[in-house]
Amino acid sequence: MISIPDFALFFLIYTLFNGLAFLIFASDKIKAGKNMARIPENQLLVLALIGPFGAFAAMLIFRHKTRKLKFYVVPVIALLHGVLIIRLFRYVMH
Numbered sequence: 001m002i003s004i005p006d007f008a009l010f011f012l013i014y015t016l017f018n019g020l021a022f023l024i025f026a027s028d029k030i031k032a033g034k035n036m037a038r039i040p041e042n043q044l045l046v047l048a049l050i051g052p053f054g055a056f057a058a059m060l061i062f063r064h065k066t067r068k069l070k071f072y073v074v075p076v077i078a079l080l081h082g083v084l085i086i087r088l089f090r091y092v093m094h
Helices: 004-033 041-050 052-062 069-093
Strands: none
Touching (some): 004 041, 041 069, 052 069
């Protein structure tokens, strides 16, 4: 059984991953504007798997990768993560 402190630690780490995803997506957008070396798209997608809310927020705020068809999966990943987190939260509270 998962205890509440374990869930709190999970939530803290998960928040950090999403913050990191946001910053890396933002960094890639800045690099694009300055014609610098970019972060490969596949790496951005893997990052979106572990921090989809940060990745999706950066996509919306910075209008980054919103026209790329393969990045349409990011909101779907965020939705799936949301469902899993709600289920985990409900499991912890019972």
